[in-house]
Amino acid sequence: MDYCQSMYKQLRKVIVKHPNDAFISQEHLQVEWKRYNYIEEPNFAEALLEYEQFLGILREHVEQIVFLPASKDVGLDSLYAHDPVKFTGKGAIILKSGKKLRQNEATVYKKFLQEKNIPIIGELTGEAVADGGDLVWLDDRTLVVGRGYRTNDEAIRQIKEMTKDLVDEFIVIQLPHDQGEAECLHLMSFISMVDHDLAVVHSRLMPVFFRQLLIERGIQLIEVPEEEYHRLGCNVLALAPRVCMMVSENPSTKQQLIDAGATVYEYKGHEISYLGTGGPTCLTSPVIRN
Structure with a gap:
């Protein structure tokens, strides 16, 4: 397969969006942060520093990093490049966010992919809405989709x-109401695949059948405690099998990963991740893994 139908294989090519092009300026953040439901107003200068640390880790492990352009048609959340598309082995599916403020991102993304000659295998139409964060490749032939507010x-x-x-198996997971329609609960909020047999999870939010299915498949579960879940401890990006990146200050999750044989890289993600509820998986759209 030429394109990405995995969450944990060696990451070769990734699409990201720089906060210079998403947050724009402190003045822009001051006007927009409440509208986009951020926890508080991000500090623009700090966000740029955090993103450089994040990019530094990516550059060590990924051959090709491609940046989405600035666009007047999208807002702060376009920083989270994962959600408007989902890649398959044959190319991208263009999605349409369940968050109305984000729906223009799909149009901008589609144009970008066309300019880069990256194939598109389909596009949501009509009343369909979906976020990339609700689609998880459990393995090369198993796609899990979260049915929720997005x-x-x-x-x-x-x-x-x-x-x-x-795919051989297409599994639909009913997502809980949790903190409500205004908050962002994705399937990827409570599961990150770090290897074919290792997943970081927050079991309290998982349907029983899905948790049992993971265990039956021999997948070891790294259990994220409640306080670390709220600090995005469950949002872990695999750079390669058992090589991963996460937001700092999640010591229990980090130690469990290390104990499972993983190499863990951390970045300070208060401004770019915590305040907008988007960890390293949300900041990246993997195009090629092999």
Whole structure:
């Protein structure tokens, strides 16, 4: 497969968006942060420093980092490059966010992919809405989709049709209400695949059948404690099998990963991750893994 149908294989090519092009300036953040439901107003200068640390780790492990351009048609959340598309082995699926403020991101992304000659295998139409954070490749042939406030039944129907030749198992997970419609709960909020047999999870939010399925498949579960879940401890980006990146100040999760044989890189993510509820998986759209 040429493109990305995995969450944990060696990351070769990734799409990101720089805070210079998403946050724009402190003045812009001051006007927009409440509208986008950030926890508080991010500090622009600090965000740039944090992002350089984040990029430094990426550059050590990823051959090709591609930057989305600035656009007047999108807002602060475009920093989280994972959500408007999902890659399959044959190319990208263009999604449409369940968060109305983010829906223009798909249009901008589509144009960008076309300019870069990256194939698009499909696009959500009509009433369908879905975020990339609700789609998890459990393995090369198993796609898990979270049905929640950001991803609806019609999107799931369309995605299933688009991927029918690419997957053997298509599993739908009903997501809980949790903190409500305004908050962002994705499937990837409570599971990150770090290897074919290692996942970081917050079990309290997981349906029983799904947790049992992971265990039956021989996947070891790293359990993120409640306080670290709220600091995005469950949001872990695999750079390669058992080589991963996470937001700092999640010591229990980090130690469990190390004990499981993983190498863990950390970045300070208060401004770019915590305040907008988007960890390293949200900041990156993996294009090629092999």
